[in-house]
Structure formats: C-alpha cells, structure tokens
Amino acid sequence: MSTDLPTPITPQSIFNFDVLFNNPVFAGGIGLAGLGAAAAFGRKAAIGGAGMLKRQMLVNIEISKRDPSYSWVLAWLAQPRDNSGFLAQRLTRMRTLAVTTATKSINPGRVSDEGRTHADFRVQPGFGRHIVRPRPGVYIAVNREKASTTSTATGEPHETLTLTLLWAHRHVLSEVFTEAHALAQRFHEGKTLVYTARRMEWAPLGKPRLKRPLGSVILDEGVKERIVGDVREFLDAQQWYTDRGVPYRRGYLLYGPPGTGKTSFIQALAGELDYSVAMINLSEVGITDDLLAQLLTQLPEKSILLLEDVDAAFTNRRQRDPDGYSGPTVTFSGLLNALDGLAAGEDRIAFLTTNHIDRLDPALIRPGRVDLMERIGEATRYQASQMWDRYYGDIDKDGAGRERFLGRLEELGLFGESKDPDVPKRHTSTAAIQGLFQFNKGDMEGAIKMAQGLIPRTFEADASGIGGSLKSPA
Ligand SMILES: Nc1ncnc2c1ncn2[C@@H]1O[C@H](COP(=O)(O)OP(=O)(O)OP(=O)(O)O)[C@@H](O)[C@H]1O
Ligand SMILES: [Mg+2]
Numbered sequence: 001m002s003t004d005l006p007t008p009i010t011p012q013s014i015f016n017f018d019v020l021f022n023n024p025v026f027a028g029g030i031g032l033a034g035l036g037a038a039a040a041f042g043r044k045a046a047i048g049g050a051g052m053l054k055r056q057m058l059v060n061i062e063i064s065k066r067d068p069s070y071s072w073v074l075a076w077l078a079q080p081r082d083n084s085g086f087l088a089q090r091l092t093r094m095r096t097l098a099v100t101t102a103t104k105s106i107n108p109g110r111v112s113d114e115g116r117t118h119a120d121f122r123v124q125p126g127f128g129r130h131i132v133r134p135r136p137g138v139y140i141a142v143n144r145e146k147a148s149t150t151s152t153a154t155g156e157p158h159e160t161l162t163l164t165l166l167w168a169h170r171h172v173l174s175e176v177f178t179e180a181h182a183l184a185q186r187f188h189e190g191k192t193l194v195y196t197a198r199r200m201e202w203a204p205l206g207k208p209r210l211k212r213p214l215g216s217v218i219l220d221e222g223v224k225e226r227i228v229g230d231v232r233e234f235l236d237a238q239q240w241y242t243d244r245g246v247p248y249r250r251g252y253l254l255y256g257p258p259g260t261g262k263t264s265f266i267q268a269l270a271g272e273l274d275y276s277v278a279m280i281n282l283s284e285v286g287i288t289d290d291l292l293a294q295l296l297t298q299l300p301e302k303s304i305l306l307l308e309d310v311d312a313a314f315t316n317r318r319q320r321d322p323d324g325y326s327g328p329t330v331t332f333s334g335l336l337n338a339l340d341g342l343a344a345g346e347d348r349i350a351f352l353t354t355n356h357i358d359r360l361d362p363a364l365i366r367p368g369r370v371d372l373m374e375r376i377g378e379a380t381r382y383q384a385s386q387m388w389d390r391y392y393g394d395i396d397k398d399g400a401g402r403e404r405f406l407g408r409l410e411e412l413g414l415f416g417e418s419k420d421p422d423v424p425k426r427h428t429s430t431a432a433i434q435g436l437f438q439f440n441k442g443d444m445e446g447a448i449k450m451a452q453g454l455i456p457r458t459f460e461a462d463a464s465g466i467g468g469s470l471k472s473p474a
Contacts, residue, residue, distance in 0.1 A: 059170045065159035068301070069177060073161060074124045075187070076180035077132055077142060085136075092133050096126035138172050140165045192267060193276035195300050200291060202278055202300050211271030217264050218386045218430060223374055227252065228269065230372055231349065235273070251339060251350045251369050253310075255357040256376040259431030262353045265376070266306055275349075276303040282330050283312035289334025296338050296348075305350040310335065311359040332361060339369040378427030381406060381415050387430065391437040392444050401444040408451045428454040 063070050083092045099121055130142040140163050147158040165172065191208035214224070234250045241248040254262040270277045278300055280287055299305060313335040330338075339350065352370065354360065364370060379387075388402045396402055409415060413423035432454050440446035 057167050058164055059167050059173070061163045061173060063161045063163070065161075069180065070159070070161060072180035072184040073163075073176070074144075076176065076183055077130070078124045079183070081132070081134065083133060091131045091139065096128045096130070098124050098126040134172060134176060138165070138169045140172070140176070192271045193300075194267070195276060195278040195303065197280050197287065197291065197295055200294055202295065202298065205279070209267075212264065212268040214268045214272045216390070217261050217268045218383045218390070219261060219265060219376060220380050221382045223376070224265070227265075227372065227374060228272070231269065231273070234349065247340075247346055247368075249340070249346070249348045249350070249368070250371050251352065253352045253354070253365065253370040253373045254376050255354045255373070257378060257427075257429060258355055259429040260376045260378065261430050262376050263306075263308070266304065266351045266353075270304050273304075274302070276300060277306050278303040279306040279308065281308040282335070283309040285329060287330055289331055289337070292330055292334055292338045293341075299348060305348055307335075307350060307352045309354060310352045310364070311354045311356040314359045314361055332363075336363060336369065339364075378416070379414075379430045379433055381409075383430055384409055384415075384433055387433050387437065392442075392447070395442065396444055401448070405444075405448050405451065408448055409454065412452060412455060414454055426456060428456060432456070 063073060083089050125142060125144055127144050127146055130144075132140050132142060134140060143162040143164070145160050145162070147160065163173070163176070188208050190211050192211050193208045194205045195202040196205040197203075214228070217224070230252075231250070238248055254265070256262065267277060269275075278295075280292065280295065282292075296305070313330045313332050352364075357375075365373060385402060385406060388396070388405055392401060409428070410417075411423070413420070413426050414428045416425045416427050436447055436450060436454060440450065
C-alpha cells in the first residue's frame with residue numbers, strides 16, 4: 001500500500017487540522033464554501049441593492065377593497081387594450097381571471113319566456129400578479145391579494161390591489177384613476193345605485209337600476225314641486241349652513257297609505273339629482289341602534305338616506321337595558337340619536353317614510369330631525385288623470401277616454417267625494433291604477449271596463465279568528 005495516499009477522512013480525524021488543510025479535497029471544499037459565502041454576500045448585496053433600487057425607482061400604491069376606487073380600478077384593468085409588440089403580448093397576458101355573473105329573467109310575465117334568463121358575465125383580473133400596459137412603454141405590475149385577516153365588520157377577508165410602476169411613470173397613476181373613475185361613471189350613467197345595510201356596512205343592492213324619471217311618479221298637484229324645490233334649495237345653501245355653523249342636514253317625512261309612490265318618488269328624486277339611495281328598513285330585525293349609528297357615520301358619498309317604516313322605532317320604545325343592550329330592532333332613542341345626535345353625519349339628506357303617522361312621536365318631527373312633512377295620499381282626480389295621459393295619451397288624442405274613465409271612478413266613489421248617498425266614500429291607490437293600466441296595455445276600453453277592480457279590497461278575519469279572506473266590495 002503506498003504511503004502518500006491522502007489520509008482518509010474519518011470522523012475521528014476531523015479535529016486534526018493538519019490533516020484537514022493538507023487534504024486537497026477538504027481545502028477545495030473550504031475554497032468553494034468561501035466562494036459560496038462570497039456569492040451569498042454578493043446576492044444579499046444585490047437583493048439589498050435591488051430593494052433599494054426598487055424603493056428609489058418604483059412606486060407602490062395599495063387600494064383596499066373598502067375604498068370605492070377598488071372596483072373602478074378592477075374594471076379598468078379588465079378593459080381591452082392594445083398590447084401589440086412581442087414583449088407586451090407576452091407580459092400582459094392575464095392568466096387568472098375572476099368572473100361575476102348577474103342574471104335576470106327575460107320578459108318576466110311572458111309565458112313563452114318563462115324560466116329563460118339573460119346572463120351578464122363580467123370578467124376581472126383574478127387574485128395574483130398581472131402586468132398591464134396602459135400605454136406603450138409604460139408597464140404597471142398589479143397584485144390582487146386576499147389577506148388572511150378578515151374585516152371585523154363583515155367577516156369577509158380583506159382584499160387589496162397593489163399597483164407598482166416606475167417612479168418615472170408615476171404621473172400615469174393619476175390618469176389611471178381618472179380613467180377608472182370615468183369608466184365607472186359611464187357605467188352608472190343614467191342609473192341609480194341603491195345601497196342597503198349588509199352586516200355592518202353599506203353594500204350595493206343589486207346592479208345600478210335605470211334612473212326613474214321624476215315625471216313617471218305622479219303625486220298630487222304641487223306636492224312634487226314643493227319637495228323637489230326644497231331639496232334643491234337645500235343643496236344650493238351649503239355655504240349658508242357652513243357660515244352659521246349649523247349642521248348641513250335636512251330631513252323629510254313622507255307619510256300615507258301603502259302604494260302611493262313614496263319609495264318610487266325618493267328613488268326618482270335621487271336619479272334627478274344624480275344621487276344614490278342608502279336605504280334602511282327600520283322594521284327589519286337586526287337593525288339595531290348601534291348598527292344604525294355606525295351606518296350613518298359612513299354614508300356613501302352623494303346619497304340620500306332613506307329610512308323606511310320609521311314607525312317601527314316607536315312600537316319598540318324600549319330603552320337600552322342597564323347592560324347596554326337595545327334589542328334586535330331600533331328604539332325610539334336610537335332613531336333620534338341617529339338623526340341628530342353625535343352619530344348623525346354632518347352632511348346629509350334624509351327621507352323617512354311611514355304608513356302610520358299616528359304612531360310617531362312629536363319629538364321626531366322637530367326641525368333638525370324632520371324639516372318638511374308631506375302626506376302622500378290616495379289617488380286624487382288630478383293624479384288619475386295624469387296617469388291616464390302617461391299610459392293612453394298617445395291613443396286618447398281628444399281626452400274623451402280619460403273623461404269616461406274619471407267619470408267611472410267618480411261613480412264608484414273612488415275619489416271619496418261622491419254626492420250620491422248610496423255610493424260609499426272610498427279611495428284607491430296610484431299603485432292600483434298603475435296595475436290596472438299595465439294589465440290593459442294600449443287598451444283604454446279594457447281599463448275603463450275593469451275600473452271596478454280599483455275598489456280597495458279589505459281583509460276580513462273569519463269568526464274563528466284563524467283564517468280570513470280578501471273581499472272586494474262591489
Ligand atoms: N304616485 C305614483 N306615481 C307613479 N307610480 C306609482 C305611484 N304610486 C305608486 N306607484 C307605483 O306603485 C308601485 C308601488 O309604489 P311605491 O313602492 O313607491 O309605494 P309606497 O308609497 O312606497 O308604498 P309603501 O308605503 O307600501 O312602501 C310602484 O311600482 C310604483 O311605480
Ligand atoms: Mg315604500
């Protein structure tokens with residue numbers, strides 16, 4: 001056996017430095033390790049440098065899902081854009097997409113279309129990283145992330161969208177937001193957005209609906225003009241309020257029987273003013289004092305607050321328990337606080353509706369809470385006549401049909417002013433007239449013939465008190 005063979009490295013010889021350094025295998029190893037260390041150091045420096053470069057040269061902008069621009073920018077990202085060019089084509093290909101589908105029935109009411117639906121697919125960038133090229137030479141890296149933490153208010157995970165671009169291109173960001181906003185506006189143009197309370201936040205109730213023209217809601221003579229005039233005056237008077245240190249708020253109460261156009265009018269008014277509607281139904285279980293207060297502090301921008309069925313707060317007059325619990329519904333004090341307490345927003349138009357004015361407390365109607373009250377009542381002759389013109393104006397040129405229709409309603413005592421002692425005084429609602437006209441589309445004679453159907457039906461409980469029936473008096 002030759003003696004100059006390298007000593008085999010055994011566990012025992014590990015502490016023998018001589019052996020170690022004379023061992024070409026080990027020395028080589030150390031050399032490599034040294035190189036590795038140097039490389040690691042170099043890499044770290046490079047990463048550090050890149051990090052610094054990134055900090056110096058890149059701009060990050062983070063958008064939270066709670067911000068309105070989140071959905072605008074997402075929609076903007078999904079816009080088709082010119083990606084010609086070798087690099088752009090490869091870089092900007094989106095591989096993760098998310099789809100939101102909205103369906104609606106086709107021609108509801110037409111038997112042949114029953115069950116058929118129209119689906120609307122909206123594609124948006126999915127979670128993950130994407131690159132977009134808003135204009136030649138400008139690239140934006142997009143990262144849509146779902147955080148592991150959840151929002152305490154909704155229980156939904158937080159979502160963020162981060163846009164990263166070169167510092168030199170930062171001016172593009174303002175263009176991105178302007179374009180995204182314009183796109184959202186175009187999408188909402190001619191539409192009214194309705195928000196409702198979802199858990200602890202405002203959420204859009206369905207898709208934006210087509211604006212309802214103010215002219216399509218027919219209130220008694222002068223009523224509409226009075227309310228619209230007042231709202232407009234209020235909107236023009238912001239400076240007056242600011243100068244006097246008065247909270248810029250105005251409250252309206254619309255009361256009257258069901259189906260008289262209260263809700264429809266408020267929706268149309270919002271459309272007219274280009275506002276959205278933020279609606280809460282106080283008779284809904286789960287709307288508590290705390291929730292109401294919380295929602296009012298974060299009212300969506302440019303929206304009319306609509307509190308439906310405010311009488312619910314009066315039937316539940318119970319104050320808070322000593323332990324602070326106010327029950328599953330809104331209390332009287334909760335509503336008053338929401339309207340002009342500390343929780344009340346600074347800048348707000350509120351509409352309250354009720355079918356039971358008699359249940360309200362005078363404290364509610366104090367100026368500052370409710371500044372203008374209007375009864376929206378049963379259909380008057382004026383309203384019936386206006387509605388007729390809207391539905392049959394084009395075929396009833398000389399108005400003869402309208403006169404016969406109004407005469408028939410009078411005969412039936414539906415304007416509550418019949419001179420005939422045998423005809424009971426009664427009323428009908430504009431909703432019922434709308435129903436009659438819709439049933440008899442383009443058929444005046446049919447509408448006149450069926451006018452009797454406008455007599456309100458009454459619900460009469462039977463003797464046992466268990467059942468009941470709907471009765472239409474002749
Ligand atoms: N004055 C009116 N002009 C035009 N349409 C009306 C009018 N009143 C009622 N309608 C129609 O009747 C339906 C019900 O109206 P709406 O929901 O506005 O009534 P409401 O007064 O809010 O009733 P409720 O007190 O039960 O909430 C709607 O489809 C609406 O178009
Ligand atoms: Mg209503």
